[in-house]
Amino acid sequence: MSDQQPPRVATWLAQRLVSGPRxxxxxxxxxxxxxxxxxxxxxxxxxxxxxxxxxxxxLAAHKLLALRALTVGWTLYYLFSFPVTWAGGIAENWVSxxxxxxxxxxFSCQFWRNQLxxxxxxxxxxxxxxxxxxxxxxxxWVAMLSLYAASxxxxxxxxIAWMMSGSPPPETISGGELVFANLTVLVRPLxxxxxxxWAVRSxxxxxxxxxxxxx
Amino acid sequence: MVLLAxxxxxxxxxxxxxxxxIEESSGREVAVGSVYITLDRxxxxxxxxxxxxxxxxxxxxRAKTYFQxxxxxxxxxxxxxxxxxxxxxxxxxxxxxxx
Numbered sequence: 001m002s003d004q005q006p007p008r009v010a011t012w013l014a015q016r017l018v019s020g021p022r023x024x025x026x027x028x029x030x031x032x033x034x035x036x037x038x039x040x041x042x043x044x045x046x047x048x049x050x051x052x053x054x055x056x057x058x059l060a061a062h063k064l065l066a067l068r069a070l071t072v073g074w075t076l077y078y079l080f081s082f083p084v085t086w087a088g089g090i091a092e093n094w095v096s097x098x099x100x101x102x103x104x105x106x107f108s109c110q111f112w113r114n115q116l117x118x119x120x121x122x123x124x125x126x127x128x129x130x131x132x133x134x135x136x137x138x139x140x141w142v143a144m145l146s147l148y149a150a151s152x153x154x155x156x157x158x159x160i161a162w163m164m165s166g167s168p169p170p171e172t173i174s175g176g177e178l179v180f181a182n183l184t185v186l187v188r189p190l191x192x193x194x195x196x197x198w199a200v201r202s203x204x205x206x207x208x209x210x211x212x213x214x215x
Numbered sequence: 216m217v218l219l220a221x222x223x224x225x226x227x228x229x230x231x232x233x234x235x236x237i238e239e240s241s242g243r244e245v246a247v248g249s250v251y252i253t254l255d256r257x258x259x260x261x262x263x264x265x266x267x268x269x270x271x272x273x274x275x276x277r278a279k280t281y282f283q284x285x286x287x288x289x290x291x292x293x294x295x296x297x298x299x300x301x302x303x304x305x306x307x308x309x310x311x312x313x314x
Contacts, residue, residue: 011275022230022251025267028277029230029247035273050248057252 006034010047016197017142018047019054026050051142058143065137069144070151073133073192077152080125088118107177115184126152126188127195134196138203145196153189160185216240217253218292221263221284229268229279230254254282262288 014027034043059066095117102109130145137144160182220236221228233254234245257263268279284292303309 018248020251020255022255022280024277025280026230026247026251028270028274028279031275031277032273033231045244046247049246050251053246053248053252 004035006031006043007040010040010044014047014050017051017055019051019058019140019142055140055143055146058140059147062140062143065140066144066147069133069137069148072136073129073148073151076129076132077126080129084118084121084125088121091117091121107174111177111181119184119187123187123191126191127198130192130195131199133192134199138200141196141200145193149189149192149196152192153186156185156188217250217257218262218284218288218295221282222289222292226281226283228282233282257288258282261285262291 011027011031014023014030018026020026030043030046034040092113096113099116100109100113130148133148134141134145216237217233220233220240223236224232230247230250234247234250237245237250254263254265258265262285263282264285265280265282268281270276270278
């Protein structure tokens with residue numbers, strides 16, 4: 001039997017994201033099997049499957065809670081849009097005068113001014129909404145937060161598709177810039193998730209046990 | 216499948232041996248996580264019971280959770296067997312020949 005440590009990142013993820021009361025037993029099984037000769041790839045597959053299956057099971061078993069998580073998340077997302085729009089206008093003014101002074105017709109000029117003002121505030125608001133959703137659904141926070149983040153991603157992708165179908169992008173934007181700008185759509189759901197993880201980070205102490213070596 | 220694997224493993228049944236037993240019968244890799252989800256559901260229905268063993272160093276200081284089939288679970292297995300046999304006998308395409 002080997003005393004090798006299983007992949008650390010996978011173990012770290014499993015300790016935090018696997019749902020259900022049997023997490024420690026499951027993780028013990030995987031570590032035991034790894035030390036009996038299973039590959040790192042097998043270990044990773046098992047951890048990812050446990051995260052996905054466990055949280056999908058949580059969602060299926062708690063449909064009303066899932067609906068509540070979506071309602072809370074989207075209500076906050078909507079309510080935050082008012083102060084964000086107001087503060088974003090002020091911030092954008094300041095950024096364009098003090099931080100990014102450039103030709104306003106250039107795409108990258110407009111893009112970065114927007115990212116450093118309005119979008120930055122949206123990311124913060126998304127993170128706060130994710131944090132509240134995670135806190136309110138403490139027992140199943142990974143499943144509920146993932147659902148909310150996925151719905152934000154779905155919505156933002158839909159908005160981009162709708163905007164692009166309505167009017168073609170200006171000719172001043174290169175293909176690369178357009179792809180990059182569209183990729184930033186991932187940042188909002190990512191902010192939701194990061195905010196959620198941040199909000200429940202204090203609970204991680206209880207699962208922060210090191211994987212000890214066999215004697 | 217999980218219940219049948221439990222019957223075969225007696226007192227030594229925990230996540231990995233159960234997954235292995237199913238893997239050997241089906242020839243496909245089984246996610247240990249999915250075995251635990253099924254076991255949880257079966258326990259809620261009273262078909263299996265569990266107890267936690269001692270933590271061991273080889274498992275990173277984590278204990279095994281052992282599972283046992285209950286009399287109610289055993290009845291459920293027998294019932295499923297009878298149902299399958301009846302369905303099998305009612306399918307003429309499956310009698311006598313090779314597919």
